[in-house]
Amino acid sequence: MSTTSSSPGLCSWTVMGCSVRLLQLLSTSVASSLVASVGTRRVGVDNWFMFFWCFCYVVTLLIIIVEYSNLRSHFSSHWYNFPINYACYAALFCFSASIISATTYVPFLPQGPTRNHAITATAFSCIAAAAYGTEFVGTWVGHRPRRIITYVHTVHGLLKLLENFVACIIFAFISNTSLYQHQPALVWCVAVYSTCFILGTLAILLGLLYCDNWLPIRFPVSQLGLTLFCILLYISALVLWPLYQFNEDLGGQSQRSSDTTCRDEFTTYVCNWDQRLAVAVLTAINLLLYVADLVIASCLVSDRLHPRAPDSLYLWRYYVV
Known part of the structure; x- marks a missing residue:
């Protein structure tokens, strides 16, 4: 074309x-x-x-x-x-x-x-x-x-793009492997970010290729399941990351001043404590995006199960699918 x-x-x-x-x-x-x-x-x-x-x-x-x-x-x-x-x-x-x-x-x-x-x-x-x-x-x-109409025109597609974008920013901060290598729980959090990013990328690719007829499960239903799965993973990361990064009993640092990298006045990068805090905040933000995504996916599945009038259905698919 x-x-x-x-x-x-x-x-x-x-x-x-x-x-x-x-x-x-x-x-x-x-x-x-x-x-x-x-x-x-x-x-x-x-x-x-x-x-x-x-x-x-x-x-x-x-x-x-x-x-x-x-x-x-x-x-x-x-x-x-x-x-x-x-x-x-x-x-x-x-x-x-x-x-x-x-x-x-x-x-x-x-x-x-x-x-x-x-x-x-x-x-x-x-x-x-x-x-x-x-x-x-x-x-x-x-x-x-x-x-x-493309996948990115839709609310669901835009949310997927934002989720992956926030994940990319998280990857930028956790590129400093010293933040998590010492704790298996923190390694699990990194695995959560990576898994959800891969699933989100897969969802975007499937949406771009209009593969609704390729899957054994209808695309909106599969998206609902994947989004719910990612929410559960992100909840675990939201709990474990701050717990092991800022709780001194678990080897974390509750105060920024206790991090020696933050006291170096000649540092040319964000200190470790700031990176830990940034990841915690971004984790919460992405969890909210996944929750909003779940609401949109649930409404879409409900609309598929209980079709509306043709005109309203077309508008719903145009702005949300």
Whole structure:
């Protein structure tokens, strides 16, 4: 299916979309190059936003090659789903990288070229986030008259994207393995984050491929079961992570001042205690997202079991499926 249309609005967005993607390439390449050129990378959280920029640059370049060459004709009609979902993810990733860099990286750098490079890289990361956000909104609005509905257009799909996005931020903090390697309960929490992320990714892929007829269980029912399973896992993580990280009787540190990494005034990364707290907060946030997801999935299953009038059913599927 071609991306062009006789509609003037769609044609203008095709031209604008090309410009936006070129801006994405420019901003992500400049951001990663500036930081890498002065060797300011550190082990831990700081490496993640470098990974985000490089990953976004590579994938955007591949999309441009496929979109503006004959390669697209070799893909199925589901190709349309990939760029719009990727744009949503990339906007969130670049935005989070900008926040992480501006709050946990730049303030700790000494005055000089290194700090200036980091500030400029953060600014270009913000530009990249805006460019990806523009592509997502423009594609969504520009194709709505054609009734092209993708998984990311739905409330359920957006919640899945947010759940995986929060999980990626958690992974950035737990990349410091010293936070959990000493306690089996904390290793279990890491396993919970990884398992739920994999299940969420699988759910997104199945939703993008419209595989409702492939599964032995109807897609909404399977989503309901997976979401409930993830909620139970996250409840265990929400209990175990703070318990073993902040309870001194179990080897944790209840006070930030007791963490030696937080007393180093020359540190260039978020100290261990702050990372523990960030993971605990993000765990609670993701649990709330899963609960909201469960409510949406339950309503959808109920709607399937007790169909409404055709018009209301169509609207329900359009905004929620």
